[in-house]
Amino acid sequence: MDETLQIVAHAMQSRFGAEVLETRGEVTLFLPPQRLIQAAKALKEEFGFDMLMDLTAVDYWPQTKPRFHLVYQLYSFGKNLQLRLRTGLDGNAPTMDSIETLYPNANWFEREVFDMFGIRFNGHSDMRRIIMPYDWQGHPLRKDYPLGYEEVEFTFNFDEIERKKPYAKE
Amino acid sequence: MGIEQKTGNLGIVTTSLEQVVNWARTNSMWPMLFGLACCAIEMMAAQASNYDMSRFGMELMRASPRQSDLMIVAGRVSRKMAPVLRKLYDQMPDPKWVIAMGDCASCGGVFNNYAIVQGVDEVVPVDVYVAGCPPRPEGLIHGVMTLHEKVKKEKLGKWK
Numbered sequence: 001m002d003e004t005l006q007i008v009a010h011a012m013q014s015r016f017g018a019e020v021l022e023t024r025g026e027v028t029l030f031l032p033p034q035r036l037i038q039a040a041k042a043l044k045e046e047f048g049f050d051m052l053m054d055l056t057a058v059d060y061w062p063q064t065k066p067r068f069h070l071v072y073q074l075y076s077f078g079k080n081l082q083l084r085l086r087t088g089l090d091g092n093a094p095t096m097d098s099i100e101t102l103y104p105n106a107n108w109f110e111r112e113v114f115d116m117f118g119i120r121f122n123g124h125s126d127m128r129r130i131i132m133p134y135d136w137q138g139h140p141l142r143k144d145y146p147l148g149y150e151e152v153e154f155t156f157n158f159d160e161i162e163r164k165k166p167y168a169k170e
Numbered sequence: 171m172g173i174e175q176k177t178g179n180l181g182i183v184t185t186s187l188e189q190v191v192n193w194a195r196t197n198s199m200w201p202m203l204f205g206l207a208c209c210a211i212e213m214m215a216a217q218a219s220n221y222d223m224s225r226f227g228m229e230l231m232r233a234s235p236r237q238s239d240l241m242i243v244a245g246r247v248s249r250k251m252a253p254v255l256r257k258l259y260d261q262m263p264d265p266k267w268v269i270a271m272g273d274c275a276s277c278g279g280v281f282n283n284y285a286i287v288q289g290v291d292e293v294v295p296v297d298v299y300v301a302g303c304p305p306r307p308e309g310l311i312h313g314v315m316t317l318h319e320k321v322k323k324e325k326l327g328k329w330k
Contacts, residue, residue, distance in 0.1 A: 132249075132250070133250050
């Protein structure tokens with residue numbers, strides 16, 4: 001691990017109780033959701049992690065505790081270091097505090113996570129879908145979302161599918 | 171030579187109105203480019219000098235639906251794009267035709283999922299389907315010729 005990163009990781013460990021994981025030089029801090037925003041604030045203001053590179057989520061269904069992981073990828077321009085924050089969220093309709101006031105570009109990232117995974121962000125200024133149409137039902141990147149859309153046509157079920165297919169009439 | 175010898179000096183050709191109208195429609199059919207994916211590259215190649223679709227009176231690809239009478243849907247249509255496609259189709263003046271170019275536009279192709287419309291015929295009525303992933307320019311031109319054959323057989327009362 002990089003020396004500067006080691007100092008940061010130790011500080012986060014003692015102040016916020018972060019669990020430090022390292023894989024092939026990539027450092028991840030695992031934090032409980034209620035302390036993650038404070039930790040990100042400290043990282044931005046004291047340790048110079050001034051850019052939020054990515055914010056995404058992972059679905060571990062059928063596991064429910066935690067079902068989702070939120071992943072925040074931070075970058076420091078001054079030190080040229082990357083740091084990943086992760087947090088677990090329980091249940092099927094989880095909520096999380098928004099990080100938008102700290103990193104304004106989180107606005108669209110959080111909208112995308114809401115659109116694809118159904119994780120709501122408290123305090124977000126514009127919590128709408130961003131990719132799918134506004135009236136869409138469900139959240140497509142969840143593991144329990146149906147994978148295929150249309151039944152595959154063969155000779156034995158051709159007529160049945162043709163009857164159901166919604167062809168346009170002029 | 172040719173027709174002049176047969177008609178002499180009269181300068182008159184007799185034919186049916188339907189045939190003249192359909193001949194005019196097929197030989198100056200202006201397509202609207204609706205390039206959505208890789209099929210659009212083949213559509214451009216069909217337009218360019220090597221294949222030269224202007225041999226069939228189709229030298230102008232219009233970006234405006236109001237000046238075109240053929241819509242070539244080239245590529246996969248996402249569910250969010252479907253209302254846009256329908257709106258552009260509705261803006262085209264009659265008579266109008268649609269070619270679904272490629273597997274994705276015809277039936278969804280390899281994208282059997284929530285995001286892609288499973289065949290553009292769910293949104294607009296399609297006249298000719300061109301298979302291929304993507305179809306070669308010859309394929310598209312064959313599709314266009316097939317459409318021309320279809321238009322030549324149309325009756326006058328169809329578009330009102």
